[in-house]
Amino acid sequence: MSSREKILGAISTNKPALIELPVIDIKSTSNLAADWVDQFIKILESIGGKVIQLSSIDLIKKEIQQAKIGGEYIVNTLPILGEVNTEINSTMEASLLETVDRAYIEGSLGVAENGSVWLYENQIKNRLLPFICQHLVICLSINKIVPNLHEAYKQIDVAKEGYGVFLAGPSKTADIEQSLVIGAHGARSLLVYLISE
Amino acid sequence: MNPKNFNRLFFEPIQGATLSHSEAAEIFNKDEARTDWHDETLWFVREKRDKAVRQISEWEQLRTLGSDIKDHTLSNLDNYLTEFEKNAQANGIKIHWAIDAEEHNEIILRIIREQKVHQVVKSKSMLTEECHLNDFLSQRGVEVVDTDLGERIVQFRNEPPSHIVLPAIHLKKQDVSETFHEHLGTEKGNNDPQYLTEAARQHLREKFIKSQLAITGVNFAIASTGGFVVCTNEGNADMGAHAAKIHIACMGIEKIIPKAEHLGVFLRLLARSATGQPITTYSSHFHQPRAGQQMHIIIVDNGRTKQLGRPDFRSSLKCIRCAACFNTCPVYRRSGGHSYHTAVAGPIGSILNPNLDMKANADLPFASTLCGSCSNVCPVKIDIHVQLYKWRQELVSEGYTATGKKVAMKGMAFVLSHPSIYRIAGKMGRWMMRAFPFIMNNKSINPWYKQRDMPEAPKQSFRDWYKKNKQ
Amino acid sequence: MKVGLFIPCYVDQFYPKVAVATLELLEKLDCEVVFPLNQTCCGQPMANSGFASLSEGCDKNFVANFGEVDYIVSPSGSCVLHVKEHLHDQDEIKASHIRRHIYELTEFIVDVLKVENITASFPYKVGMHISCHGQRGLHLSSMSELSAPAFSKPAYLLNRVKGLQLSEPKRVDECCGFGGTFCVFEEAVSVKMGKDRITEHALNEVEYITGVDVSCLMHLEGILKRQGSKVKTIHIAEILNSH
Numbered sequence: 001m002s003s004r005e006k007i008l009g010a011i012s013t014n015k016p017a018l019i020e021l022p023v024i025d026i027k028s029t030s031n032l033a034a035d036w037v038d039q040f041i042k043i044l045e046s047i048g049g050k051v052i053q054l055s056s057i058d059l060i061k062k063e064i065q066q067a068k069i070g071g072e073y074i075v076n077t078l079p080i081l082g083e084v085n086t087e088i089n090s091t092m093e094a095s096l097l098e099t100v101d102r103a104y105i106e107g108s109l110g111v112a113e114n115g116s117v118w119l120y121e122n123q124i125k126n127r128l129l130p131f132i133c134q135h136l137v138i139c140l141s142i143n144k145i146v147p148n149l150h151e152a153y154k155q156i157d158v159a160k161e162g163y164g165v166f167l168a169g170p171s172k173t174a175d176i177e178q179s180l181v182i183g184a185h186g187a188r189s190l191l192v193y194l195i196s197e
Numbered sequence: 198m199n200p201k202n203f204n205r206l207f208f209e210p211i212q213g214a215t216l217s218h219s220e221a222a223e224i225f226n227k228d229e230a231r232t233d234w235h236d237e238t239l240w241f242v243r244e245k246r247d248k249a250v251r252q253i254s255e256w257e258q259l260r261t262l263g264s265d266i267k268d269h270t271l272s273n274l275d276n277y278l279t280e281f282e283k284n285a286q287a288n289g290i291k292i293h294w295a296i297d298a299e300e301h302n303e304i305i306l307r308i309i310r311e312q313k314v315h316q317v318v319k320s321k322s323m324l325t326e327e328c329h330l331n332d333f334l335s336q337r338g339v340e341v342v343d344t345d346l347g348e349r350i351v352q353f354r355n356e357p358p359s360h361i362v363l364p365a366i367h368l369k370k371q372d373v374s375e376t377f378h379e380h381l382g383t384e385k386g387n388n389d390p391q392y393l394t395e396a397a398r399q400h401l402r403e404k405f406i407k408s409q410l411a412i413t414g415v416n417f418a419i420a421s422t423g424g425f426v427v428c429t430n431e432g433n434a435d436m437g438a439h440a441a442k443i444h445i446a447c448m449g450i451e452k453i454i455p456k457a458e459h460l461g462v463f464l465r466l467l468a469r470s471a472t473g474q475p476i477t478t479y480s481s482h483f484h485q486p487r488a489g490q491q492m493h494i495i496i497v498d499n500g501r502t503k504q505l506g507r508p509d510f511r512s513s514l515k516c517i518r519c520a521a522c523f524n525t526c527p528v529y530r531r532s533g534g535h536s537y538h539t540a541v542a543g544p545i546g547s548i549l550n551p552n553l554d555m556k557a558n559a560d561l562p563f564a565s566t567l568c569g570s571c572s573n574v575c576p577v578k579i580d581i582h583v584q585l586y587k588w589r590q591e592l593v594s595e596g597y598t599a600t601g602k603k604v605a606m607k608g609m610a611f612v613l614s615h616p617s618i619y620r621i622a623g624k625m626g627r628w629m630m631r632a633f634p635f636i637m638n639n640k641s642i643n644p645w646y647k648q649r650d651m652p653e654a655p656k657q658s659f660r661d662w663y664k665k666n667k668q
Numbered sequence: 669m670k671v672g673l674f675i676p677c678y679v680d681q682f683y684p685k686v687a688v689a690t691l692e693l694l695e696k697l698d699c700e701v702v703f704p705l706n707q708t709c710c711g712q713p714m715a716n717s718g719f720a721s722l723s724e725g726c727d728k729n730f731v732a733n734f735g736e737v738d739y740i741v742s743p744s745g746s747c748v749l750h751v752k753e754h755l756h757d758q759d760e761i762k763a764s765h766i767r768r769h770i771y772e773l774t775e776f777i778v779d780v781l782k783v784e785n786i787t788a789s790f791p792y793k794v795g796m797h798i799s800c801h802g803q804r805g806l807h808l809s810s811m812s813e814l815s816a817p818a819f820s821k822p823a824y825l826l827n828r829v830k831g832l833q834l835s836e837p838k839r840v841d842e843c844c845g846f847g848g849t850f851c852v853f854e855e856a857v858s859v860k861m862g863k864d865r866i867t868e869h870a871l872n873e874v875e876y877i878t879g880v881d882v883s884c885l886m887h888l889e890g891i892l893k894r895q896g897s898k899v900k901t902i903h904i905a906e907i908l909n910s911h
């Protein structure tokens with residue numbers, strides 16, 4: 001008998017009688033989208049992220065241009081922000097990605113209760129990019145903020161692409177004496193532009 | 198007779214060189230300032246958890262949901278596993294099944310050899326600790342680099358993690374500084390956590406980039422979609438998995454949840470319970486290997502199906518490894534993870550490990566005052582302290598108790614069933630020595646007396662007073 | 669209303685004053701109190717050591733002593749919890765009556781007698797030690813781990829005692845480390861836990877530490893005496909019965 005059969009057999013012998021699956025009936029405490037935005041900002045900032053609200057993307061465009069002139073390796077993945085870095089694809093080598101100073105990517109949805117942003121694989125172009133870049137910038141439409149994770153899971157399809165992530169703030173650790181250090185292995189900073197254009 | 202020998206009267210000694218929990222805890226407590234520091238550091242984490250959960254008005258409702266979803270899942274586990282397998286295979290993921298730790302380790306070794314891999318990185322997975330994967334591979338010439346900062350620290354020191362979420366919580370920054378000075382060449386005496394973390398970042402980035410194979414754990418595996426979720430704050434699981442050509446994810450059979458919507462419940466519970474964060478920095482959802490990558494999942498039993506067959510203890514399989522029960526446990530905080538001599542320490546470890554080996558872990562269910570705080574913080578409402586009590590009964594009925602204790606308890610049971618004997622015995626104070634060892638007259642062998650005075654015996658008992666005054 | 673007084677064995681032998689205070693207090697509150705002389709123990713010391721299987725005779729004796737009263741009241745939350753959760757007998761009708769009608773003293777006064785005024789006076793600074801079994805088992809007070817409204821039956825009563833200044837330690841409901849036989853099998857951790865409770869009470873400059881369980885207080889008293897501390901322990905029954 002294979003291990004698979006042994007394990008499944010032991011489970012079917014040992015499991016208890018079927019218990020019903022509960023329905024998730026959590027109500028969100030506020031129904032005001034404006035409150036969600038406030039909460040999103042407050043919480044993301046409390047976990048080390050930075051949020052800037054913008055009514056026009058021109059500023060971001062300018063920022064990218066200037067940084068590129070300054071010689072930093074800036075990666076833009078959003079066509080609306082100007083020229084896209086086409087060298088970033090799913091097979092790009094880690095050693096090259098490691099040289100990215102700052103990456104601009106688009107977020108799908110923000111979650112007010114925990115300050116996280118959902119990113120699909122096609123938005124990040126390469127799975128490593130949001131982790132390996134030194135600094136990460138996410139552009140998120142202000143209309144895409146939902147109150148909590150229950151709502152978020154209703155709106156995203158986790159299996160639509162090969163990979164997706166809820167990302168909440170910069171990489172961090174408190175493994176040395178519980179002192180919080182920002183910038184463990186992933187990005188050292190996270191800036192979210194909330195765009196209301 | 199010192200207390201160590203006293204305990205030997207009552208517990209079968211653990212085989213080999215392993216110290217029992219109480220012996221190791223006594224050594225831990227020799228450095229009281231350090232014990233205080235350990236206690237306060239972990240209490241601080243508990244306080245962060247309290248603050249975070251108080252911000253969620255529906256917290257208790259979420260715990261109930263988490264508990265009920267897990268209960269349901271365990272009652273239908275075989276079907277969910279096969280559903281998961283089918284969907285994951287359709288996603289291009291290769292599924293392996295391992296009946297025990299050995300098979301789990303062998304599967305990984307086989308993949309490593311077949312693919313001629315030399316560089317392996319691993320992010321935190323308590324399952325691989327439970328299976329002693331690192332030792333297994335290193336004995337066979339494969340170097341595994343642990344990439345979680347805490348795990349890397351203890352790996353350099355040749356120690357096991359002492360906590361399932363905060364592996365190096367037993368170490369002070371001076372200890373880390375010395376370790377990094379030795380292994381990474383950091384400045385001697387520079388204890389700044391920022392500086393030390395930066396050194397580890399540089400060191401491990403190089404490992405990530407060069408690695409060919411990445412091993413990760415699994416926090417949740419979704420039956421209906423055939424994908425899995427891995428949560429980290431550092432980003433090390435993602436750095437490893439996305440850089441390597443091969444990704445192996447190891448999961449116990451109990452990691453299954455039915456649908457993606459259930460992640461909404463568990464991700465809300467997990468990080469708040471663990472560290473007081475609203476969510477971990479990265480909650481990564483893997484469904485398919487990336488182009489050109491191989492993705493494997495190893496589904497491991499290693500005693501879990503046996504635990505599933507124990508009605509009193511099966512709910513321990515609901516655990517989502519948040520470690521809230523560690524942080525709240527007054528005994529854990531004052532004895533340290535290594536005193537539990539097992540991969541998973543703390544209250545949950547004390548109800549999981551006797552299932553794996555009753556004899557070796559017979560001391561653990563007794564390393565508790567049964568205060569019940571663990572059950573109250575548990576996000577999936579495992580009645581941990583009730584199970585500790587039940588394990589005590591189980592261990593005794595299976596014969597894992599020393600003769601001295603058995604004789605004492607039988608004598609006590611006899612006295613307590615016979616009021617007339619009880620009254621005489623009570624006067625003589627003799628049987629009380631067994632029921633309440635702190636009353637033992639011999640101060641030199643009485644552990645109560647070591648650091649505590651005995652209660653003063655009054656002139657008359659309440660019974661005598663009652664007979665005189667009320668009858 | 670006939671109340672059977674259950675006095676745990678070590679209280680009978682070492683803390684008769686707690687038993688006397690409990691009895692007098694209940695009588696003051698108009699209860700008819702009896703003390704069945706053939707009582708022994710609730711069986712907890714055996715059960716918590718893993719020998720619940722041996723408790724049959726002990727349980728039988730408990731039922732024989734307390735099967736006929738309306739309520740069973742005890743100044744020990746831990747023993748009450750044990751009986752509530754584990755007492756079984758061939759005479760299951762009586763055993764179940766006992767399980768449903770056994771009360772820890774303060775919950776009996778608050779929930780059954782519904783007393784609103786206490787005539788006692790105790791002009792001291794008193795620190796409240798919350799015993800785990802009373803709290804997490806019998807729900808005598810709210811628990812710091814849960815997101816739920818705060819309440820405390822013992823504090824409700826103590827706050828009605830004249831002159832008494834009640835304080836809480838920083839970690840309001842951390843265990844003192846007694847834990848039955850834990851106190852000797854895990855001596856080092858047990859004592860350390862007790863010392864830490866005492867340190868927090870000392871920061872509040874208390875004169876007394878009180879609680880609903882004699883066992884916890886005995887453990888704390890043992891440490892206080894060894895330290896040569898001026899702080900004393902006192903059972904809540906003694907405070908509520910003071911004049």
Ligand code: SF4
Pocket residue numbers: 470515516517518519520521522523545571574575576577578579581
């Ligand atoms: S038993 Fe509960 S509290 Fe302890 S680690 Fe598991 S889920 Fe967390």
